[in-house]
Amino acid sequence: MISFYPGPSRVYEEVPKYVKEAYDKGVLSINHRSQAFMDIIKATNEEIKKKLLVPDDYSVFYVSSATECWEIIAESYDISSTQYYNGAFGEKWFEYTKKLKENTFGHHFHFEEELKLETVDKPSKGLICLTQNETSNGTQLSNPCIAAINNKYPDHLIAVDATSSMAGIKLDFNKADIWFASVQKCFGLPAGMAVMICSPRAIESAALNLHYNSLANIAQNMERLQTTHTPNVMGIYLLLKTMQESPSITTTEQVLKDRIEAYLEIISAKKTIKPMVGQSEVRSTTVLVVEGEEKIIGSIKAQAKESGLILGNGYGVWKNTTFRIANFPALKDKEVKLLLSFLKKNIQ
Ligand SMILES: *Cc1c(COP(=O)(O)O)cnc(C)c1O
Numbered sequence: 001m002i003s004f005y006p007g008p009s010r011v012y013e014e015v016p017k018y019v020k021e022a023y024d025k026g027v028l029s030i031n032h033r034s035q036a037f038m039d040i041i042k043a044t045n046e047e048i049k050k051k052l053l054v055p056d057d058y059s060v061f062y063v064s065s066a067t068e069c070w071e072i073i074a075e076s077y078d079i080s081s082t083q084y085y086n087g088a089f090g091e092k093w094f095e096y097t098k099k100l101k102e103n104t105f106g107h108h109f110h111f112e113e114e115l116k117l118e119t120v121d122k123p124s125k126g127l128i129c130l131t132q133n134e135t136s137n138g139t140q141l142s143n144p145c146i147a148a149i150n151n152k153y154p155d156h157l158i159a160v161d162a163t164s165s166m167a168g169i170k171l172d173f174n175k176a177d178i179w180f181a182s183v184q185k186c187f188g189l190p191a192g193m194a195v196m197i198c199s200p201r202a203i204e205s206a207a208l209n210l211h212y213n214s215l216a217n218i219a220q221n222m223e224r225l226q227t228t229h230t231p232n233v234m235g236i237y238l239l240l241k242t243m244q245e246s247p248s249i250t251t252t253e254q255v256l257k258d259r260i261e262a263y264l265e266i267i268s269a270k271k272t273i274k275p276m277v278g279q280s281e282v283r284s285t286t287v288l289v290v291e292g293e294e295k296i297i298g299s300i301k302a303q304a305k306e307s308g309l310i311l312g313n314g315y316g317v318w319k320n321t322t323f324r325i326a327n328f329p330a331l332k333d334k335e336v337k338l339l340l341s342f343l344k345k346n347i348q
Contacts, residue, residue: 138289188330
């Protein structure tokens, strides 16, 4: 079975080899206060910065999930939070923040529209929270869109959920302060860890509260190559190994762009299904959502399964009228070709 589920998704096939290697080398039982651990975390930080083109002065942290990042952000700043969303993950982030912070504002925008912040009122300072890649409906905010927001609101801190795009497409890290992603999507790793990438400003302006998962506490620990808790050492090791084997993000992004074009070409020619997002400017590169009548979507998923291909179910309100295709780097060329030919042959 080949999984095209957009998370948890197909992991790199080298994962079992690296797990064995970690076991053999004693990494799985390593003391996280030891020099050996510090060497691993340092190498991982450097590899991530190199491959994903993260600015030198940004910091990389390892936490347990994207959802934890929502909570870390909500609890680390004594400022208002304004959240923009067009789908289920962005909305959930808003709901979670609202439970923790009084000054939380949410703005919904239509998924076919480009996000324009000037149409909504917001506090003159505070956090702007954006979902770069909305996994539920297959939309994304482009780098120029985030750059425009950054230019227009220089006094705001910008936090970006890039869970289903980081390590798949090139992100302009300079244009926002806090970026995060869990590793079971484009990183092609088992779930249970998230990568958080922060600007110096994000760390300087975090509240100086050193509770367990406050950003200040996480950052203070990382200055000494340490973590606030016994971390997912195996996850960090797998991240190091897979990143070392990965090409630069510009190469990966081109591969994914070519693949998404191939999917779109086939799907756009069909009568019974279509890409749910019509506007190419806002359509995601890493998650393709395909729409059709409930009966047709159901039968395509069943047929695909018989051919050894697992398509992702639709999400939230789009559960039964769409299926989703992960366009993540761990999928191999030959696997993508199998799905392309399945779609070409079996659908009207
Ligand atoms: C998957 C996903 C999450 C949640 O990730 P967890 O690892 O379950 O916390 C959050 N945001 C987006 C955009 C996602 O795709």
